[in-house]
Amino acid sequence: MxxxxxxxxxxxxxxxxxxxxxxxxxxxxxxxxxxxxxxxxxxxxxxxxxxxxxxxxxxxxxxxxxxxxxxxxxxxxxxxxxxxHCETDGHHHHFICTQCGKTKPIEVCPIQQVDDSLPGYMIQNHKFEVYGTCPECN
CATH class of the missing domain: 1.10.10.10 (Winged helix-like DNA-binding domain superfamily/Winged helix DNA-binding domain)
Known part of the structure; x- marks a missing residue:
């Protein structure tokens, strides 16, 4: 942006x-x-x-x-x-390096599996982030 x-x-x-x-x-x-x-x-x-x-x-x-x-x-x-704000098009999530803070978009989303496991519940929003170390910090 x-x-x-x-x-x-x-x-x-x-x-x-x-x-x-x-x-x-x-x-x-x-x-x-x-x-x-x-x-x-x-x-x-x-x-x-x-x-x-x-x-x-x-x-x-x-x-x-x-x-x-x-x-x-x-x-x-x-x-x-x-x-x-991330400029990647479409719905996505992020991998976040716990050492340097750099991010990488993740194109998969587990929300459908979560929704399927909660019959009768109404999900209004979600946030999915994966934490670890990037190749430069390994």
Whole structure:
């Protein structure tokens, strides 16, 4: 996702285009698009332009961007990580390296098997992630 598209999504959903949101989008534009990053790393870069910004300010803005599908988030080892929304077409999931945070799309989805094993239940959403180490980290 490019910065212009991200800013358009903000506007289309009634959010203001603030300097802080622009900075967060800029930070992610400069990062590996196939890797998740912890809030503490984002905060360090963010505070270059906004030295008095709090962790909560960054966190709140990151979750706004997640809610709008500009960013994705995952939890790894008790820490929330973020990255630009994946541009892979169609429904898919991810393998996430527990060492470097890089991701690889997984084109298979187990939701049909789960649905079959829960007769009478209505699944509204799901998230399926596989964790391990990538070839570079093995």
């Amino acid at each position: 490019n910065a212009r598209k991200a800013l358009d999504i903000l506007k289309e959903n009634g959010y203001k285009q603030t300097k802080q949101r622009e900075k967060l989008i800029e930070i992610f534009q400069g990062k590996d698009k196939d890797q998740y990053f912890p809030v503490k790393d984002i905060l360090v870069e963010f505070q270059d332009d906004f030295p008095s910004a709090s962790y909560n300010t960054v966190y709140r803005n990151l979750y706004t961007l997640v809610d709008l599908n500009i960013l994705e988030s995952t939890n790894l080892n008790g820490e929330q990580l973020f990255r630009l």
